[in-house]
Amino acid sequence: MKEKITGYSGSYIKNMFRIISIASAIICIAVIITAILGYTNTKESLINKAKSQDIVFIVKSMSAKIDSRISRAIETSYIFARDPLNIEWVKGEEQDKEYGEIIQNKMDSIANSYDYNNFFTAVIKSKHYYRANSKKNDNGENYIILQEDNPEDKWFWSVLKSKKTIDFNIGYDSVTKNTFLFVNTIMGSVDDPVGITGVGMNINEITKEFKEFKVGKESNLWIIDDKGIIQLSDNVEDIGKKYSEFVPEGVVNNIENNSTDAKQEVKVSQYSKENNKIVDYSYCKLSSGDWTLFYEIPRTESISLLDSLRNNTIINVILVLAFFMILFYFISKKIANPYEQAILMNKELENKVKMRTQELRESNQKINDSIEYAKRLQESILPSLEELKKSFMENFLIWKPKDTVGGDFFWLREIEDVLVFVVGDCTGHGVPGAFMTMTVNAILHNIVNTINKEDPSMILQELHIQLRQALNKNSNPSSVDDGLDIAIFSIKKKASLIYAGANIELYIKREGEVKVFKPQTRGIGYRDIELKENLKNEIIQIQEGDIFIVTTDGFIHQNGGERKYPFGKKRLRNMIKECEFKDFESIKSRFENTMEVYKGNEEQRDDITVLGFKIK
Template structure:
């Protein structure tokens, strides 16, 4: 046996090693690429956000300075009265001061009234006291100024790419307003040539950066021919777009959707795979809001991360697996197989009724516990063999006494519950009293146990009749106690407030239940109920209804309508103290049948899927009762629930009350 078990263990160890090694290799091959893709995606997202921060940090400072310049009171006043020499001197000093802080140390200012254009740069080539030239609305190169006065409310950025000078400059144009009137445009020019060379042309191998405008035109890319061609093209339709570098229609549609998402601002970063210039890239893009550009980082994953890079990790994992399997095998053989072999010999002696065995008990583990158990078993088997009949007789007597005590306790409990049912039936209205107040009615009251927490109540007042149906917290004996408490509190509420307004009765009953049953906030029990109250005045063809979590169903001409209750339970801690329940007035009672029902019917599971009976099925059922006499509709309720439930037990207490006015 020992040789067989050892051989099985060696075979199992070999199989485990081969299986685990194969699974590790397979998992490495299958799961490694998604990990590489995930790392590449994280790198792409971080890289594109870094480039975005670099661009925005560069531009936003210039925009803030230009906005502050446009908001200068001196500049505004000079634009309003250009002839004032004192203001002009102050304004030019202001402009020269801002020039020192602009990154490229230049500024411009154009006045709407005169069209005068002032400009100065780092080299002070131009006399700041004289305007450089005058803008004219009919001159094409001056159209930007008049378009801004007409269309722009705060500021805009204009990109100026000079093919011959090989420069890229952004002009920050800010509207100057004086008391709401546009009186000029000021700003600065920001040279991005060196910055873009550093970002776009100096990126590391496997990483390409491309800048696009909102229409997908290429504004910056590693291939300068695209930039030069777009700078020469005056019309946007003739410019080279990113879509011109994509081969398949699927890639074009995918890129267009991500461009649109960035433009709408639904996502901060868009990351996806795409083929550009016939090469597969992982693309990650962000929107440069101030420039109106989108910046995309194109990652050539095989050059950045390759699955083969992690091959030494796979080798190390296989080596560690081999070492672990060997150590486990050695440990199992030493700590389990050898002690089990000794136990096997001892068990063989016990099977031959030799109970005087010497079992090894030196190990303080499960094997040692097993050895001690074998020793105890040997002693017990010897004792049981010698005293079996006495032990059986003693145990039989003990079980008989315990069974008699259990039957007595069960009988006492059953008697108590039966007595509680008698008391509860005494609290609820008797059939004769029901028929005296509502001659035409149907009642189904079926607790889940012998007693339950669903209730009904009818009474007559000097001016009319009242019907109440309620579903209290819990079922069984606790539910029955709730019913008796609520019945007493309901009668008290009817004496405290006018019984002709069910909404006031609900408000008062809510306060009474909370004070009586939920006065202790530390109690784990939160008791309450769902309830519906109807009041029918004697001399009016109308009915007043108010409900707290319980609807009323009205059938007329074979169709059922539902009046929804307030979605507030009654008496719970969370129920507002002074909540005003909705008062529903129902007129034209002749020919109508009214139904109130607890959720024991609606929530009863059944059918093939075990779904609740539900309100829609309940409404259809009520409509099917149109031609059935009211006194026979209770049988129909029992029948439809029995057929729907099938073998499933009743889930909750249920009460069903229908009546004609």
């Protein structure tokens, strides 16, 4: 009778375990190597295609489109500038009204036929500026007079000084309230000109075309002049800056060294950022002028298809490895020691946890770095303490965002003898609030410098309109309904203070009493708020010793005290009345200490800004 077999010997189990382990390892290595080689080859192919075809196509297509627009504008303005009838009428000091009507009809016809946003003629001797489709004023005149001290008219004198037959400039047209790329052509000779005629192309329409051609969120598409200044971009904030602020010095030198190459010849190269990210860029000279079309895109975006390929490859490798791991698990469970298997699995899990923890730590660090950078950006647009000291006789400032960055801001601009000062509270706090402050800052800068600096109510209304336009609320009902509370002050010759506010009050302490000036409206920029056309300013004659205090609602709405109620306007008014204004540092300490004691262990609810100042 044969002996019954009850199990395997120890040596058999060890050999079997060794064979299975080696076979599994060889198969896994083969799968991984195959995946890596396939991924690498595909990556190289996509990179070569992006650099030799995709980027070149974008630059060629966009340059052809821009050249076509500018060339047509140059040809149109040049022919008009050389028209004998036009020159004769200008030399005749515009006395012949019949000629004038003919020329005006010509400009109207050209603008309508070629769909130009602006077509104009400027007479050098009289400084008269005629534009297509213009209406006559109350005096029966269809022109405006250019003035050398008007910033919007400086282009006229710049073109004359350039001594160029054809010149370009970016300018704002106050009639149409749009920014244009102007093609200016001298009438007569550059040494003895009689006028300037030209075409204006709307920047918004060109930037829309830029966005259609752009690929990737972090890519840039610019038109750069011969001085290295960005003249056109899909990002309006980049216009007017030097492109050397955005790219390394080596890229700038490379473009300048190839500036004499044939026009429309596309050059392609690459550079590395500080974080070792590779950026591919391409550029070419426009045939219509001395400008350069420049396009750059991070390689991670130009070959984004690799993300899908990499993910699929990883999934396939994981599935294959998982299959062999499961197979090995069941085999080893039958022939190996379960305790040793448990130890191995525990170590594997520990390694995975460590890797995941490291990934989370790195992700968290990137987020913190981004927020810290946003903080530096926000602080860079706020007036410095030195600027406040220069503008006010005495002042104190408390600016405490709830998070690293926030939606509260203050803004200062001094133009001639007028000081414009703003305190605002944008919707939300943190990074969203900070982005809103930057948007409002840019709009305020445009309004005060180009529209009005002495009438806070007009600034308030214009800010309401432009902010809604910037946030696309008029044409897109589903857009985010963001806005802000704001107080705007215009101080002229330190004699009078003009105030207009939206949901932010002004407190004045005068001779021991506190007077409160109410805002004229609720917040601005919101979809459901329509401002009255007849908003009135509060005009305050400044007396010696007057103390002005303004605060956002973060201070008033802070919870605290025994009942955890908000601090409130009444408590704030009493504190101002009781406070002895010996010096502004002590006032600031009083505000901060009072709030800390009242807040206790409660968290800060909102961004807090308090500003006090004395003018004389």
